[in-house]
Amino acid sequence: MPPKVNVVSLVSVGRHPQSGRSRRAEQDGRAVELGLKLSKKSLTVVHAGDSQEPVLRQYAGMGLDSLTVLPQAADGDALPVLVEFLKNSKAQVVLTGVRAESGESSGMLPYLLAEQLGWPLVPRVAEILTIKEGAAEVLLALPRGQRRSVIVSLPFIATVDNAAAEARQTAFGPGLRADLKVLNVESVTDDAMATWQISAAKPRPKRLKVVKAKTAADRMKAATAKPVGGGGKVMKNETAAEKAQAIFDLLLEEKVVR
Amino acid sequence: MSEFTPTESTLSDLLRRDPRAEWIARNRLHPLHSSVVSAGQGEVRGPSGLLRKNPHVIGFIGPNGIKRIDRANLSAAGLNGKKRAGEAKETQLPLHIVDNPDGYIMVVADMIGGRLTGHDKDILGLAHQLVGENKAAGKGSIAVVLVCFGESKETQFDLAGVDRLLHITGQEFEGFAPEARLSALMQVEAQYKPVNWLFPDSIHGGTDLACRLASRLGERPATQAWQVTASNTVSRGASGSRDISRETPRILMLMEECANAIEDTRHQVLDLAFDADAVETGDDYRLIDQGQIEVDSNAVPLAEAEFILSAGNGIHNWDQFHAVAAALRATEGASRVAVDDGFMPRSRQVGASGTWVTARVYLAVGISGAIQHMQGIGQCDKVVAINTDAGCDMVKRADLAVIEDSEAILDALLKLAQEHYLSKEQEKSDAA
Numbered sequence: 001m002p003p004k005v006n007v008v009s010l011v012s013v014g015r016h017p018q019s020g021r022s023r024r025a026e027q028d029g030r031a032v033e034l035g036l037k038l039s040k041k042s043l044t045v046v047h048a049g050d051s052q053e054p055v056l057r058q059y060a061g062m063g064l065d066s067l068t069v070l071p072q073a074a075d076g077d078a079l080p081v082l083v084e085f086l087k088n089s090k091a092q093v094v095l096t097g098v099r100a101e102s103g104e105s106s107g108m109l110p111y112l113l114a115e116q117l118g119w120p121l122v123p124r125v126a127e128i129l130t131i132k133e134g135a136a137e138v139l140l141a142l143p144r145g146q147r148r149s150v151i152v153s154l155p156f157i158a159t160v161d162n163a164a165a166e167a168r169q170t171a172f173g174p175g176l177r178a179d180l181k182v183l184n185v186e187s188v189t190d191d192a193m194a195t196w197q198i199s200a201a202k203p204r205p206k207r208l209k210v211v212k213a214k215t216a217a218d219r220m221k222a223a224t225a226k227p228v229g230g231g232g233k234v235m236k237n238e239t240a241a242e243k244a245q246a247i248f249d250l251l252l253e254e255k256v257v258r
Numbered sequence: 259m260s261e262f263t264p265t266e267s268t269l270s271d272l273l274r275r276d277p278r279a280e281w282i283a284r285n286r287l288h289p290l291h292s293s294v295v296s297a298g299q300g301e302v303r304g305p306s307g308l309l310r311k312n313p314h315v316i317g318f319i320g321p322n323g324i325k326r327i328d329r330a331n332l333s334a335a336g337l338n339g340k341k342r343a344g345e346a347k348e349t350q351l352p353l354h355i356v357d358n359p360d361g362y363i364m365v366v367a368d369m370i371g372g373r374l375t376g377h378d379k380d381i382l383g384l385a386h387q388l389v390g391e392n393k394a395a396g397k398g399s400i401a402v403v404l405v406c407f408g409e410s411k412e413t414q415f416d417l418a419g420v421d422r423l424l425h426i427t428g429q430e431f432e433g434f435a436p437e438a439r440l441s442a443l444m445q446v447e448a449q450y451k452p453v454n455w456l457f458p459d460s461i462h463g464g465t466d467l468a469c470r471l472a473s474r475l476g477e478r479p480a481t482q483a484w485q486v487t488a489s490n491t492v493s494r495g496a497s498g499s500r501d502i503s504r505e506t507p508r509i510l511m512l513m514e515e516c517a518n519a520i521e522d523t524r525h526q527v528l529d530l531a532f533d534a535d536a537v538e539t540g541d542d543y544r545l546i547d548q549g550q551i552e553v554d555s556n557a558v559p560l561a562e563a564e565f566i567l568s569a570g571n572g573i574h575n576w577d578q579f580h581a582v583a584a585a586l587r588a589t590e591g592a593s594r595v596a597v598d599d600g601f602m603p604r605s606r607q608v609g610a611s612g613t614w615v616t617a618r619v620y621l622a623v624g625i626s627g628a629i630q631h632m633q634g635i636g637q638c639d640k641v642v643a644i645n646t647d648a649g650c651d652m653v654k655r656a657d658l659a660v661i662e663d664s665e666a667i668l669d670a671l672l673k674l675a676q677e678h679y680l681s682k683e684q685e686k687s688d689a690a
Binding site: 014015017020099100101102103104105106107108111112114115120121122123124137139140142143144145146147148149150151152153156192195196197198199200201202204207212232233234235236240241243244245246247248250251252254255256257258 | 479500504545546670
C-alpha cells in the first residue's frame, strides 16, 4: 500500500437503535476504520455539524491526532460546505457511511458529492484491496454475503457497508486530547427541510392475510391444503447421468453455479 | 381510458333453484311429494304391471367410498335445478386497457434472478394507486411502465400490473453497470418525461440507481417512503426513528409492503419504444466490473445463503456429500435426522428448531420433507429433490425431482461441477 493516498472519512452523529442516545455511527465508524487501514498518516476525518458534539471525541478516540469540523447549525445543509472543503483538499479517496443515523438519513450525500465533484461513486464497499497507478480495486458487498470486485479510478467516493471491518474500540483519554480543528465556514440552511413535518415514527401496519376464497369449501381447502408446488418435473426412468445433467442445467440457468 | 370487460357468463350456465320443488321434496307428507321426487327418474313397471324399484340405484357412493342412502331426499331437489356448468373454468380477470396515455409512471424493478420480486410487485401496485388518484383529479390517463435491465425470466408481467414494458437489454447493462444504466434512464427521462420515478429502496441496486438518477437530475427524492399518495409522502428518517411527511416528490424510493400488489386485473404489457443502441454509452465509465468473486460458501449465514445443498437421512457417503457441496460452491444444510445422528452440526439444521432459509435454489438430497422441514424452506424459489421415494412430500413440493439413489446422482453431479469449473479456468488462462 503506497503511503501517499489522501483519504477523507466523513463522519456524522449516530443514534443508538434502542436507547436513541447519540453515539459513534456504525457505518461511519467503519469508514474511519477503513481509512486508518489505508493510511493512518494522511487520513482526514471531517464532520459537518456541531463542533461541541461529544460524540466526535469517540471518533477521535480511535487513534486520530486531529479531527476537522465544518461548523453547521442543526438545520444546516452539509453538502455545500463539504463540496467546498473537498475541492480545496487533495483528497483522493472519500469514505462515508451508506446512510446517516440522524437527520433525513436519505443516503444521498455521497451521490450529490460525487455528482458535484465529478468523481465516480462506489456503493457499499466491504474492502479496498489495492490502490496503485491512479486506480483502486475495491470489493463491493452484495446481498447474501457475496462480493464483487470493481476497479475504479482515483479520486473516488465510496460508501462503506456494514460488511466492512468493524470499527476499533475507542479510547476515552486520547479522544479528549485529540485536536479539534474548527474551520471557519458559512452555515447554509436547508430550506426544503423546513417545510417538512417530522414526527416520531409510527409503527407500520402489519399486512393482513386476506382470505379471497368465496365459498366455505374454498376456505376449507385453503386452510387444510398442504403446500404443494405443483407442476414440478419428476424424472424416474432416465439414467443417473441424465438426471444429474438436468439438475446441473437448472443450477446453471438459475446462475447459482457460475 | 381504462375499461373493464366483465367475465362472460351466459344465463344457461347459472344454477336456477326452484325453492317450492325443494320444499316439497323435503316434505314427505306433501301430496305431490312422490311425483316431485320421481320426476327425474320415471317409474319402471315389471312384466306383471307391478311397480318395481331397483335397489341398486338407491343411494350413492359418499366421499369415503361408503354407500349412503339419502332417506330425507335432500339431494333430490338438486335434480330439479340445472347443474352448475363450467365451475372449474378458470376465471379470466378483466383487462385494464390504457390507450394513448397522457403520461407515464416508471417503475424500475430489481428483478432478482430475472423475476419480479414481491417488493417490485408492491411498487407496481402503488403505481396503480397513484394512477387512480391522478385520474380522479382529472389529470388524464397514465400508464405504468416497468423498466428492467438484463435478462428476464418473468412470465406474469400482465398479472403484476405492467401496462407498458421497457426492457433494456445489452451487454453493457449486465452485471454491475450503474453508469450505463444511469445513462439509459437519462434517455428514458428525456424521451418520456415520466410523472413519477418509483424505485425499490433495496440493497439489490434499486437505491443506488435511484440516488444516481436523483443527483444527476438535481431533484430531491424521498427515501424509505412507506405511505405515498399523489400529494403527500411519509418516509422514514433518522435510521427509522422519525416519520417525515412532505409533498410527494417525483423520484421515490419505496420500502417493502408500501402498497398491495395488483391482484384482480390483467394488464396489456405492450412494449414501449426505446432505442437501447442510442444510449450514450460513454467509454469514460470509471467503474470497471471485475465480476463476482468466490466467497467461502460455508461462511455465508445459512439464513441468507443463495444456494443450499441439504442432506437428510438418504445420505450414506458423507465425504462425497461434502465434496459435492464444495465443488458446487453450495452452502451446506441438513435435516433434523442428519443433525441428530451427529453427521452435521446443529447450526446447519433447516426448518423448525433450526434455520428458516431464503435460498433461491434449494437442493434437497435424501430428505423426504417432514412438515417442520417444509416450513423452513417455504421462502425458497426453486426446490430440487433427489430421493428414492417418488411419493414423498419433498418430491411434491419440488420443481425438479429425481427418483434415484443419492450416491449415484451426487457422483455424476460432482463430475459435472468439476468439469464445469475446470473449463472455466481453462478459458480464463487462455484469455490471459
